Amino acid sequence: MATLQLASWATNLTYANLTTSVVDAAVKSMYNWAGCAIAGYAQDAPQIAFNTTSAFFGGPPTSSILGSNGSIGNTFADAQRAALINGIASHIDDYDDTHLESIIHPSGPVASALLAVSEWRGPVSGQDFLTAFVAGVETECKLGLSVYPEHYDVGWHTTSTTGSIGAAVAVGKILGLDTTQMQHAIGVAATQVVGMQAFFGSMTKSFHIGRAAQGGMLGALLASNGYTSSLEALEVEYGWLHVVSTRENATAYFDQLGEIWEIEKNTFKPFPCGIVMHPTIDGATQLHNQSVEQGKDLGSIKAIELVVNSEVLVLTGKESPVTGLEGKFSIYHAAAVGILFGEATPAQFTDEAVNNKTVVDMRKKVSVKTDDDKYSTAQALVTIEFEDGSTLEKEIEHAIGSLENPLNETELKKKFLDQVSKQFGDVRAEKAYDAFANIGNMSDVGTLRMLY
Amino acid sequence: MATLQLASWATNLTYANLTTSVVDAAVKSMYNWAGCAIAGYAQDAPQIAFNTTSAFFGGPPTSSILGSNGSIGNTFADAQRAALINGIASHIDDYDDTHLESIIHPSGPVASALLAVSEWRGPVSGQDFLTAFVAGVETECKLGLSVYPEHYDVGWHTTSTTGSIGAAVAVGKILGLDTTQMQHAIGVAATQVVGMQAFFGSMTKSFHIGRAAQGGMLGALLASNGYTSSLEALEVEYGWLHVVSTRENATAYFDQLGEIWEIEKNTFKPFPCGIVMHPTIDGATQLHNQSVEQGKDLGSIKAIELVVNSEVLVLTGKESPVTGLEGKFSIYHAAAVGILFGEATPAQFTDEAVNNKTVVDMRKKVSVKTDDDKYSTAQALVTIEFEDGSTLEKEIEHAIGSLENPLNETELKKKFLDQVSKQFGDVRAEKAYDAFANIGNMSDVGTLRMLY
Structure with a gap:
């Protein structure tokens, strides 16, 4: 019926x-x-x-x-x-x-x-x-x-x-x-x-x-x-x-x-990319702003660590995208541009942006851990470690654009x-x-x- | 690769x-x-x-x-x-x-x-x-x-x-x-x-x-x-x-x-119909010819019994088709027209043919048993029982049109x-x-x- x-x-x-x-x-x-x-x-x-x-x-x-x-x-x-x-x-x-x-x-x-x-x-x-x-x-x-x-x-x-x-x-x-x-x-x-x-x-x-x-x-x-x-x-x-x-x-x-x-x-x-990357981008752009406010040098970032749901890696696990379209499904690229530019607009997902040397270098600093008990696909934890040993972290419970935070x-x-x-x-x-x-x-x- | x-x-x-x-x-x-x-x-x-x-x-x-x-x-x-x-x-x-x-x-x-x-x-x-x-x-x-x-x-x-x-x-x-x-x-x-x-x-x-x-x-x-x-x-x-x-x-x-x-x-x-019905049609048309040769009255058919692979019923189990297209997927219709007309051409699968009273009456006499051990989808046993108690049967091992009998x-x-x-x-x-x-x-x- x-x-x-x-x-x-x-x-x-x-x-x-x-x-x-x-x-x-x-x-x-x-x-x-x-x-x-x-x-x-x-x-x-x-x-x-x-x-x-x-x-x-x-x-x-x-x-x-x-x-x-x-x-x-x-x-x-x-x-x-x-x-x-x-x-x-x-x-x-x-x-x-x-x-x-x-x-x-x-x-x-x-x-x-x-x-x-x-x-x-x-x-x-x-x-x-x-x-x-x-x-x-x-x-x-x-x-x-x-x-x-x-x-x-x-x-x-x-x-x-x-x-x-x-x-x-x-x-x-x-x-x-x-x-x-x-x-x-x-x-x-x-x-x-x-x-x-x-x-x-x-x-x-x-x-x-x-x-x-x-x-x-x-x-x-x-x-x-x-x-x-x-x-x-x-x-x-x-x-x-x-x-x-x-x-x-x-x-x-x-x-x-x-x-x-x-x-x-x-x-x-x-953000113009896979939806499961949005919590990470939300966290990354907020950390960009915090870094700028605190006078931190983005060039001195040593490592970026993400903790996300395992489905995020299934859908967006491309470590080395070479086209803008691939960048839209790379959690590594998403974190890198969020932290570098404080935004993720279409300009961050062009072929040029994906192959930009500064972006590629930042992308290589991104590592991803998964924790399905703690993080749904709508959530993420983003941590930046600077060369001086200091860290900044941001946990996202409801990413911007979600039903709770539209x-x-x-x-x-x-x-x-x-x-x-x-x-x-x-x-x-x-x-x-x-x-x-x-x-x-x-x-x-x-x-x-x-x-x- | x-x-x-x-x-x-x-x-x-x-x-x-x-x-x-x-x-x-x-x-x-x-x-x-x-x-x-x-x-x-x-x-x-x-x-x-x-x-x-x-x-x-x-x-x-x-x-x-x-x-x-x-x-x-x-x-x-x-x-x-x-x-x-x-x-x-x-x-x-x-x-x-x-x-x-x-x-x-x-x-x-x-x-x-x-x-x-x-x-x-x-x-x-x-x-x-x-x-x-x-x-x-x-x-x-x-x-x-x-x-x-x-x-x-x-x-x-x-x-x-x-x-x-x-x-x-x-x-x-x-x-x-x-x-x-x-x-x-x-x-x-x-x-x-x-x-x-x-x-x-x-x-x-x-x-x-x-x-x-x-x-x-x-x-x-x-x-x-x-x-x-x-x-x-x-x-x-x-x-x-x-x-x-x-x-x-x-x-x-x-x-x-x-x-x-x-x-x-x-x-x-x-035959212009589902391929798994072909062995049955092959048997039915041969039995039509045998009946005619032996002077049997097709009007005195009491029952038609098919033994086929169970997949035949899955794909062509429509007992009461009402359109020609449905007739192409009705093993009951296939057996009926094969025995009645001795052929199964496009003329036997029109809307008219499917709703013809003689065809419908013959279709109602068809019963289907399955035996997967004995019959593949390329094979069938067709048996006609006449009102006088006599029977004719035909077993098809390789239907006409198959690789073995092309x-x-x-x-x-x-x-x-x-x-x-x-x-x-x-x-x-x-x-x-x-x-x-x-x-x-x-x-x-x-x-x-x-x-x-």
């Missing part, structure tokens, strides 16, 4: 069902995603994907490529190509958002598909858009929870494995699918399981998000035209839950649909403006912020692209 | 490495695939997919949609759309081919991607085409063997889960990728794991083949433009082999690349002509057969579409 339960809930969800807090979380998720996509478009991965798909995906250009620079603010493409490129761009900096309980970055697959389809098949009101967005995000996160942690531990990239299903549900709402069609859409999306952790630190990690957006959208479109899959795609033997996980408890989580809102637990990354609206706006102004300049960045932050009030989301 | 080993073998493979028997198997595989694709195009699933993707995938129409009926024999689309539609069409009748050791239908994903790209990026000679085709098929089957049976038993549709990687390798050869690029292509393809058995009996089963063709092609194209994945995508922890299977022995099978040719073991389906060239040609003449008429069907059967002699495979 799980597939029917999900499809039925999603098709019946209306804007009136959303609490103020849910809408607020959805809006923040949307503009945080847009900032990432606009800024990320300048990276190699979305550029290569854009050029590679120019030979096909050439239908009527109905949908925006965020971050591109056409005459009215965007280059347009057909909805499938836009979803692929926006998905890659929004994730390439590893700067987007995180549902921490399931380690899902929920906005990417859903928003990339949804915005592209809304522009194409609209008019879609802001309220309908946010309702569909929430339905997609709830789908992803409930599915993620129902297979966590076994599904993640075996090596799947849960953002995209659940993302195609979330995208299908969101797009399915915009297309007005009935419950049976929604079940078929869920099926076509579920059978496309994209994303493994082997590709963290390469461009393919971001491909996962774009491909999930495409696959889910394609599932909803096929179902709207009568393509059949299974009415029990999630729960049936040899279906999604059993094939991709040894554990599943979907019905229990689906029972909470509309009661516990996962989007309210969405968090926004303060970025506030001012910080989120600053993040968006920092990202987007690099592409568009300050004035247009402000306009883009206003456009995305007020998406809920629009009568036609398809006009978003005219506003900045 | 597995990824490097495969990439290196594939990039270095030349036509001169192929034995006569390998080339012969490749040519048969190609025209058997083409016959299926041309005939399958008339079905709902490829039609829906064609219409659904008309809004995008609209790049320059370089590649043939097999079975369509444009001015010079084909409608054209961009290579991605052609791969999707041809992949769906070639599998929708479940009439294609089978590598029995791994239960992979190898031609679909590889040929669908390869023909589309060859038409687009050619000229590609027939010899180069067949070399790339063989590289792709060997990739699929060696990977399938290395994770069999655990990967299949958990519910994956191995044709498509290995198919995207096979398609990437084949297309990568046409694009002239070097070994490192081929490794990246394998990575992008490997992270897209499409296809679960939950969708057998629905249109989504065929979507798997088209989507695998698209995904693998996209991986090779992205890699050719510098997109990065992992150089160890198959073997690394959290990579393909470990994520999708609890068992893997890729290196052992890769050591046999170019020594044991899996394509030589490819078999061609005499379709000969005359039968394969007849199968092709039966399929294709329904779409194109007899004259054009003969021309199409000549074109595909002589593909190895062409200087430019892109001119195939002009030959029929």
Whole structure:
């Protein structure tokens, strides 16, 4: 019954069902995603994907490529190509958002598909858009929870494995699918399981998000035209839950649909890199500031010791990254730049930054111990030892950006403006912020692209 | 080293490495695939997919949609759309081919991607085409063997889960990728794991083949433009082999690349339905003929008893199919039509045939017992009991179409002509057969579409 339960809930969800807090979380998720996509478009991965798909995906250009620079603010493409490129761009900096309980970055697959389809098949009101967005995000996160942690531990990239299903549900709402069609859409999306952790630190990690957006959208479109899959795609033997996980408890989580809102637990990354490195970076940047305040010479650092959860080394154990993308999955690099620069922005994760001699030298001083009893992946202890024998240490219980210590609206706006102004300049960045932050009030989301 | 080993073998493979028997198997595989694709195009699933993707995938129409009926024999689309539609069409009748050791239908994903790209990026000679085709098929089957049976038993549709990687390798050869690029292509393809058995009996089963063709092609194209994945995508922890299977022995099978040719073991389906039903159908059709010879009244059949391997019921246990696609996965339907009509052609697996009262009544007389000690999935015992108490029985050790009892060239040609003449008429069907059967002699495979 799980597939029917999900499809039925999603098709019946209306804007009136959303609490103020849910809408607020959805809006923040949307503009945080847009900032990432606009800024990320300048990276190699979305550029290569854009050029590679120019030979096909050439239908009527109905949908925006965020971050591109056409005459009215965007280059347009057909909805499938836009979803692929926006998905890659929004994730390439590893700067987007995180549902921490399931380690899902929920906005990417859903928003990339949804915005592209809304522009194409609209008019879609802001309220309908946010309702569909929430339905997609709830789908992803409930599915993620129902297979966590076994599904993640075996090596799947849960953002995209659940993302195609979330995208299908969101797009399915915009297309007005009935419950049976929604079940078929869920099926076509579920059978496309994209994303493994082997590709963290390469461009393919971001491909996962774009491909999930495409696959889910394609599932909803096929179902709207009568393509059949299974009415029990999630729960049936040899279906999604059993094939991709040894554990599943979907019905229990689906029972909470509309009661516990996962989007309210969405968090926004303060640092553009793997989420499990954030506590270390938080500690390292604080120690940078302390060192400066105390007049300590950073050049006299003898050793940096981290104590973290063992999962941190599993995911981010690259000792000698050579590209910026690898640096995003190197706890050694994260600690080094945090202490050297007191910040970890996209500038600290470029190819140049990763190969900078001062950074490389500092990275070599980093050693990592693990203590799973004392530290969860959300926590860390950072200790600096100076050549004079003095030490500074910082223990992080709730890293900045976590649910307990979230970025506030001012910080989120600053993040968006920092990202987007690099592409568009300050004035247009402000306009883009206003456009995305007020998406809920629009009568036609398809006009978003005219506003900045 | 597995990824490097495969990439290196594939990039270095030349036509001169192929034995006569390998080339012969490749040519048969190609025209058997083409016959299926041309005939399958008339079905709902490829039609829906064609219409659904008309809004995008609209790049320059370089590649043939097999079975369509444009001015010079084909409608054209961009290579991605052609791969999707041809992949769906070639599998929708479940009439294609089978590598029995791994239960992979190898031609679909590889040929669908390869023909589309060859038409687009050619000229590609027939010899180069067949070399790339063989590289792709060997990739699929060696990977399938290395994770069999655990990967299949958990519910994956191995044709498509290995198919995207096979398609990437084949297309990568046409694009002239070097070994490192081929490794990246394998990575992008490997992270897209499409296809679960939950969708057998629905249109989504065929979507798997088209989507695998698209995904693998996209991986090779992205890699050719510098997109990065992992150089160890198959073997690394959290990579393909470990994520999708609890068992893997890729290196052992890769050591046999170019020594044991899996394509030589490819078999061609005499019946358009799940392969594990073939022994039963073989027995049932023989019993039909015996009954007619002996003047028995088929209307006086009291009971039909099957003894088969238990896997047959797992995969084809649908007692009351209501669509033709479901009939293809109903051992009850298979036995009934074999005994009633003495044949099992596409006409026996239409929606009408499945709901025909005489068929339904006969289906209700079928009972199934399992005996795994006595019968493999390639074997069956069929017994008819008549109302007068007399019985007829037939035990099948090697079903028609199996490696031990294969379709000969005359039968394969007849199968092709039966399929294709329904779409194109007899004259054009003969021309199409000549074109595909002589593909190895062409200087430019892109001119195939002009030959029929």
